[in-house]
Amino acid sequence: MKNKVMKQLLPDKNGYYGSFGGRFAPETLMAVLAQLEKQYQAIKKDKTFKKEFESYLKEYAGRPTNLYFARRLSAHLKTLKVYLKREDLLHTGAHKINNTLGQILVARRMGKTRIIAETGAGQHGVATATAAALFGLKCIVYMGAEDVKRQSLNVYRMKLMGAQVIPVESGSKTLKDAMNEAVRDWVTNVADTFYIIGSVAGFHPYPAMVRDFQSVIGREARQQFLAKENKLPNYLLACVGGGSNAMGLFHAFYNDKTVKMIGVEAAGHGVDTHEHSATLNKGAVGVLHGSKSMLLQDNDGQIQIAHSIAAGLDYPGVGPEHAFYHDSKRAEYVTITDKEAIEGLKLLARLEGIIPALETSHAIAYLQKLASRAKKNSTVIVCLSGRGDKDMNQISQFI
């Protein structure tokens, strides 16, 4: 089965995926975003860039990652054959490194010497600090004060690699506030600074650029699955906060209409409470951090505080391309609560000897629900987006 050459129709020239996306930026950033878009388009076609990027992914990050058949988990679920795309085995322990290596190479080509990033769980911050250390660039990471507390291990990692971690005390003190501060920094220091956004969110061209750098996940998984099973999977499953690992897995399968895509949002304490991060399920159209997408907001357009046990999913927005997949029904978006996610984590740990990140555990937890509705012998690829080492402090109380 050959992959049809996929025409890169989306986003359109204005950065839209259907009615979502765009570039809602302060004027100070507009010219630099246009310049970034232009340079990125050129770099994308540049064979030496592609070679350089692929070489770092292979030699430094550890690609390709395995597509592992989870035998005991599959037996437990009965109806499902589960394959795990092992992004957790990458250097730094999550898929985030794919994107930061790509963007830092773009930054170098643009002659920028100062790198800034926002981070929630700290995985993107660590991946950015890593890439900055690798190329000897100055690195500043904005992180919500709340996240600094619950992800202290990642804070130490970033500091060890020479990054400066700035705790953000405003708003909910989580990812959205870190992103606000990072944008403010960029507006002020736009001349020498490159902003590495960690998810498929933000101003055009970021959602497309991050997707392109992460789409290696799905390209590899598709090939690997075809080699093992000689067919395409029935399901793709991934957790969605901003949505970079999910988009990374989904994108290469977009034209494979028989493949059902499922994104798992964080239901926190429950989607009927005010404490969740189920943006696509419970949100409304809005503009935050540079693009039009779905948002958790009140009737006055004020952004609501999201909640999830997983810091990386604790975000009131979602990437515009996911809003488009949701709107056009190309993908289905379901929810998993904090409690269910912890059970998912335990399940994978006990049956496969793999401890997933709390974010990833949401996707694992949904397998049980999927198993009850799937036909016998259905196949599923789960993006095992990160490992759980960073969460040990937080989950010790549940063991």
Place this chain on the structure above:
Amino acid sequence: MNRIDQKFKELKTKKRKAFIAFITAGDPDLKTTEDLVVSLEGVGVDIIEIGIPFSDPLADGPTIQASFFRALSKGTTVKKILETVKRIRLKSSIPIAFMTSYNPILRFGEEKFLKACVDVGIDGLIVPDLPPEEAKNLCSLAEGYDLSTIFFVAPTSTDERIKSNTKASSGFVYYVSLTGITGTQKAVAQTVVKKINHIKRFTDKPVCVGFGISTPEQVKVIGRAADGVIVGSAIVRVIEQNKGNKNLVPAVSHYVSSLVKALR
């Protein structure tokens, strides 16, 4: 011709420059906002920018963000702000523009919001995270309601952008004097004056300068080249310092008066 256009026409004949003051609606409360507008008109402010608070402003500095937070924690809503403007209009005919992030407008409904603005007597809109490229619908609606849509030019704007943004603007053009977010910064470089002259090669519309202006000296220097001077964070800081003081309105007006005098 709305109140903003009339004001600039009037100032032009008098060979004067506009002093534009920004305050956040509901900081510290909406009654004070109402009193402040009337009092600021009294000390010679030409145009008022009223900020509609937003939980996650990207283009504003910590001072204004904190004022938004104070206003929101007091339960300030778009509807209550509109009612406040309606009350202000019983006492004052000063030109008023709303400044806000795009999301509160989008959530309210673009057309519904513009209609509500006109109904209560708002004259213009400033939406820092809405560049002209994304504002086509809003602009065409606003034109029908005779509401000014004020767009930005920044030090980083290319000539191409200066051209298109000044073209899209009505009322006046907002030049962001510092590359960066709002906040009081001491250095207001002579380069700003050069930049204003450069922008004026592309447009006949009034060019007003904001961001980072806090002293009479700065107002004087900028006022020589620009058609208007906008002061925001510095005023909001005086409001913050006088929180709980029953003489807040006179204290703020006294400070603003010292800035206005520098333009005359």
